[in-house]
Amino acid sequence: MKKTSPTIRDVAAAAGVSVATVSKYTNGSQRFSAPVEAKLKSAIESLGYRSNPLARSMITGETRTIGLAILDIRNPHFTNIVKGANRIALQNDYTLLLVDTEESQARERPLIEALAQRVDGMIVSSRMPDDSVQWMLELHKPVVLFGRNPNFPIPSVGTDSYLAAYMLARHLVNQGHRQFAYLGFGQSRWNDERIRGVQACLDEQGLTATVYDAAAPSPQAGERACSAIMLGPQRPDAVICYNDLIALGFIKEARALGFALPQDVSIAGFDNVPYGEYASPALTTVDLQSERMGELAMLKLIDALAGKSDSEYSLLEPRLVVRESTPRRAGAPHSDSTPEGRANPPRGGTSR
């Protein structure tokens, strides 16, 4: 067993042809005479030759690799994005290079810069402030972002968080809730939109929401935040959480504090992660189409790589998923008066 892999020259020698011929053969970029083709085939076979993609990339300038930077692979929302992106990548003969920045703003930039050099393009999910994204434009590589950036014209995809939040609030209002709390995650770029969506809906009803902030987008942070909300002076009858993970933690802790769920309080989240369904009570949420977001981002990037410059910002439609955690309360309007499905909220600031 050789230590070093055979090169194109070894094949050329073994087959008695030139290296150019071998190159053309492996790239299928030409037809060959029968004897040459046979020799090539057997030489490659017997040597176990495989073309070195690095050498190839150096010349062609393309690696057929896409970099994906995400905040935390453990969050099912991001997992779904990876899944979707990976599927499209594979279909187009690309490989995914993943980097998990672990919610660390400090790591983000150096990691992304390093990654960008080894790939044809990048898909980035970041918590960096909108205006410090400038440097990404200097990567000299196509980039697709999650979340719309108001300052730079970078292709991006997202789900309409304003609408999602509006829908969720509307549902809760229709179910007869009156005391709202919003447990957000201020570091996320979606948080403001969600607050605005909730407030816009509540305003119309003459209601308000008390806003709290979680330390992280995780169940642990949801647990942590629970008692201050549930045992404070303004006990809500409905809590809208920044995401399902926070909601899951909140539910668990609320129970530990002695509350009966969903009787005492309704809880809802965003993302529709796969495990909300298995919680008890099963979690009401808004499906943000995470997997589709990943697919779309990859599609956009591949288009950009092919020179087809696509529309700047693609917005996906959220879908309300009603489960057990948000039951009907006493004093709810008649069910036929404003069914959620018919609610027709105005579009928020994210739409043109």
Add this chain to the structure above:
Amino acid sequence: MKKTSPTIRDVAAAAGVSVATVSKYTNGSQRFSAPVEAKLKSAIESLGYRSNPLARSMITGETRTIGLAILDIRNPHFTNIVKGANRIALQNDYTLLLVDTEESQARERPLIEALAQRVDGMIVSSRMPDDSVQWMLELHKPVVLFGRNPNFPIPSVGTDSYLAAYMLARHLVNQGHRQFAYLGFGQSRWNDERIRGVQACLDEQGLTATVYDAAAPSPQAGERACSAIMLGPQRPDAVICYNDLIALGFIKEARALGFALPQDVSIAGFDNVPYGEYASPALTTVDLQSERMGELAMLKLIDALAGKSDSEYSLLEPRLVVRESTPRRAGAPHSDSTPEGRANPPRGGTSR
């Protein structure tokens, strides 16, 4: 803005030195005179030069990239592996190249072969039969596997599934269960060990388990399998599932069928995924240290890359996590007679 990035030659020209000097400077492989260093620094700065890692890799033969092939990024068990592996990689200045084979045996091999060419080493989680792993040895790259392979001496890591299963069965027996079902996943390389662990424990008590098989390691498959088990002639009072995901689905469906949990039946799984804790009843499971597995695999690979050939197979210790889904039944032995913590089962076939 230039279309093409500056090369080492541009820097050399700008700084008035040779390319060799620039190379040595960027690699920090030498000391320089003050004036040269200053020129170099400013030239690199003003041109925005970044060394091309592809060209570098072609010569040095190392990419500082590790390939990780997993079966399904959506499964939290694998997510944790990725997390652990990624952390160690980053610490050692490696980047993770991820490929999700989507539980498809057909895709596995070509994907892994393609990936292996672009990386320094591979970590592979596979469902391929033990004896068709031969070709991985022909990758000419260090490989670390999950799960011990009896036929080939490949470095690998795993958790002692036999012991894990034994512990879980022992716990259930101690809690007074008598009618056992094991809902496995036959395609997994761990399944047999788990069956043996359960059976070894039950044998000692003169008990048996009815063995079922799920179609996939997913909640949906758990739901699917539930009615045949719970409504069949041999209704169990304890169901051990191949993993937590299957268990979660099983719980949901059992409830939908009208069973009260955990009163009517106890459910347990393996992996200790983060969401078992938020289910209701909270899921009893065995922590297999998924994240640690990822870390260890990466550590082993990095050792192998450094020439330090490590022990062949590293076995992690499982830990029982008792939660609400496996309560005490009538007729359980006195709690002080055989506390689980003291149970001292014999080691199974996986140990030396």
Add this chain to the structure above:
DNA sequence: ATGAAAGCGCTAACAA
């Protein structure tokens, strides 16, 4: 401490 030159494995004109 610095530079000249020879490639790494491959592709892409251009010739034959």
Add this chain to the structure above:
DNA sequence: TTGTTAGCGCTTTCAT
């Protein structure tokens, strides 16, 4: 259809 040749951007002896 096949071969010759000149690099891609960089590292690495080996001189100086």
